[in-house]
Amino acid sequence: MCTSHQREEDSATTGERALFFNYHEFSYSFYEDLGSKNAKPTEHDEDHKLCITHFPNVYAARGSSEFQVTRVVRVPRRFDESRSSLDTPQFSTQLPGDEPAAIVGDDERSGFVGFGRYDTGGHVFGCSSVSPLSDHLSAAEFAEIVCRVNEFLLREEGCVYGWRNMCCLVLDILTGGLWSWVLGPLLSRPVFQESLVLEQYVAQLNSPGGLLYERGVRLVLPRRSGCLSLDFVVPRPE
């Protein structure tokens, strides 16, 4: 088992550039093994720690049926693919598990491989950074979706000197700030609905006929998650 996170910390201290990994994941060694019924949690060695790659679905109420049957895979923000990603949210285009410093399992099977049960509800986790999302989307499909989302976010937030922002500034100066406060939102909704294109794209992916709908996955609108991570709601792995 490769302890990539440790390697990343070491590289930081030696003056080399850090390696990217999914900072949402964490490991746990006291868990129930899969395969045996009524198994009790036991301590596991460093090489067989569970890697927690999917999380409670915080987009569904706790008691709801959706909360019981779904989990969230979080795609983190990435800062090394373009300079603008420091200011505008840009998400990793690599499937969780494919990142440079991801934890690689010693199992040769591809995709998400469960090793043990952990957390309230007995959820299944593997020992590598590969998440259940890999069972639903290929690396290319995933990259295409994230690239489009990144592009929309850049278009909306990155244009400091774009015509829309400049027009709003001029109108604000002329109206003493009333334009963006009262008049604009009343008169012209599309101008102030910045993420309309992104919202439409996400809705199309999630609706019948959309790629994610067909795969049983749902993409959470970045506005809903505060652009903190790009979240995919996936069926609970069994």
Added chain:
Amino acid sequence: MALVSRRSTRSESTSISKEEHPEGAYLTKLFFRWLVTLEGDQDINDGKGYISIPNVSNYIFFLGGRFRTVKGAKPLWLGVLFVILCPMVLFSIFETHKLWHTRNGYKVLVILFYYFWAITLASFIRTATSDPGVLPRNIHLGQLRNNYQIPQEYYNLITLPTHSSVSKDITIKYCQSCRIWRPPRSSHCSTCNVCVMVHDHHCIWVNNCIGKRNYRFFLVFLLSAVISSIILLANCAIHIARESGGPGHYPVAILLLCYAGLTLWYPAILFTYHVFMAGTQQTTREFLKGIGSKKNPVFHRVTKEQNIFDKGSFLNNLGYLMLKPRGPSFVSARKQHEAGDWRFMDLSPAHSFEKIQEI
């Protein structure tokens, strides 16, 4: 499956249910809650944001979430509002008609005063009462077990690589209060009890944080306050110069002259300081971190530190921080949300006394 049993520590519930109250009293209570939403109720996590946000923050909302302020802080903003309103009232009563009815075209100065005064008031209200860029809570909840225990790894500072054109790696941190991996330049404000994007500082004079979504208004407020003070000064000086009698004939003009002379300096110094800060692409928090928080940032020389957010030139930096679009509000006080929304749940074990029961 886990069930949550909650032991309420409140002596009296503030929830409003239709069953408990007759129709009239129910509507009256709803109206008063719309008028002023003082505090949240963990049992109410439904409806519009302004009803639920106080569950997890120190915000108070007015008029159905249209305006906000922070509870528990000194109401210095009322003093600022008085300082803004007072000269306009005195000027309108005692000075306007005298300058307006002259033949020398001083009308323009009067109009300019009212214009910049209106911008000062509007930008003050927007700075003080709008969303500074609050980030949603509990988005990065690690697990449910042990009362939503935060994983050990989430206590580490994480170093991530940046673009090859940037000199240093970036470090990010998990906010244990908001349960999120904070994006760069954001931080948790203990007064408001929220994480704010591109957090500059919590301003006691406006009783709100200055962040990504209201930094522009804050700077416009400072600049327009300076300009309106200068125009007020000019107007009063013209009136005094045109009067033939002694000071007894224009006491209000002298008062306003002194008033404008005094109120000019604080926003002028603060605005100059922010121009230098924005020009070197630093927020007040980042600057304070560099110089040590004991020093007064306004009276400390602003130097250009090695900064990964630097855009290269002073003007580029200035334009970027001052003109950047506000972006959407991620925790809108006016928008409807679904029942049981995790963003409005206080998961802090120190306050919620929740007990997890495993079945």
